[in-house]
Amino acid sequence: MWDRKVLKARAKDVLRLSYWKAFLVSLIVAFVGGSSSGSFNFNFNRPSSFHSPGNEDFPLVALIIIIIVAAVVILFALGFRILLGFPLEVGARRYFSQAAQNDVNMNNLGFAFTKARYLDIIKAMLWRAFLTFLWFLLLIIPGIVKTYAYSLVPYILGDNPNIGYKRAVELSKNMTAGQKIDMFVLDLSFIGWYLLGTLALFVGTLFVLPYDNATKAELYLALRQNALEQGMCSYEELGMDRPISA
Numbered sequence: 001m002w003d004r005k006v007l008k009a010r011a012k013d014v015l016r017l018s019y020w021k022a023f024l025v026s027l028i029v030a031f032v033g034g035s036s037s038g039s040f041n042f043n044f045n046r047p048s049s050f051h052s053p054g055n056e057d058f059p060l061v062a063l064i065i066i067i068i069v070a071a072v073v074i075l076f077a078l079g080f081r082i083l084l085g086f087p088l089e090v091g092a093r094r095y096f097s098q099a100a101q102n103d104v105n106m107n108n109l110g111f112a113f114t115k116a117r118y119l120d121i122i123k124a125m126l127w128r129a130f131l132t133f134l135w136f137l138l139l140i141i142p143g144i145v146k147t148y149a150y151s152l153v154p155y156i157l158g159d160n161p162n163i164g165y166k167r168a169v170e171l172s173k174n175m176t177a178g179q180k181i182d183m184f185v186l187d188l189s190f191i192g193w194y195l196l197g198t199l200a201l202f203v204g205t206l207f208v209l210p211y212d213n214a215t216k217a218e219l220y221l222a223l224r225q226n227a228l229e230q231g232m233c234s235y236e237e238l239g240m241d242r243p244i245s246a
Helices: 004-032 058-099 104-108 118-137 140-147 152-161 165-176 180-188 191-198 203-207 209-230
Strands: none
Touching: 004 058, 004 104, 004 203, 004 209, 058 104, 058 118, 058 152, 058 209, 118 140, 118 152, 118 165, 140 165, 140 180, 152 165, 152 209, 165 209, 180 203, 180 209, 191 203, 203 209
16 A cells, blocks of 8 residues: 555655755754653752751751652653643644645644644643553553554644544544554664664764654555545545545
């Protein structure tokens, strides 16, 4: 039904005309996507005055302070991811899918930030995250499988943000049914590029992201077309105009 070499070739064609826009969008999404490596660094150095003999309560006080600060940081990170990261992720997926259809418009990055879309997108993305978390609580493998099953949710929301949180997840599951192994192999095909990127102090991996994201958008378009042809969804449900019959 789809061939990864064809998808990657199409992605390259799109990037030839809009690589730096794609790079900027990929960089923004990578930043808000929850990468915690090096994001928060706290050093709790005790002042010398706390080393006085007899101050036996200090270890308990320090532990309480550390717990409170850690809780604040975690809550802030979660809020940042949910309120900003989720909408930007949907906007980025819309950018790449639209770019694959010759609409290279950076305004798509802010697609989710309107009154009519924002809350529905947050709700659907939260539902996806919650379901994925539950599956990872069981075992790693089921969690990975469901990650692929729900991976099209932000693309679907990019087409129709008001489709409904349960329907978005259901449609993503239907569209990826029987495709997960091929999708996994597609991901593996980028490993060589990311390994090369690590040779430049990991900075090179950032330049692979547009290629990866553009290819995934091509995959979504292929799976979306299959879903339309198989009657899994309608053009109207995805907010699309029906093609004019010849």
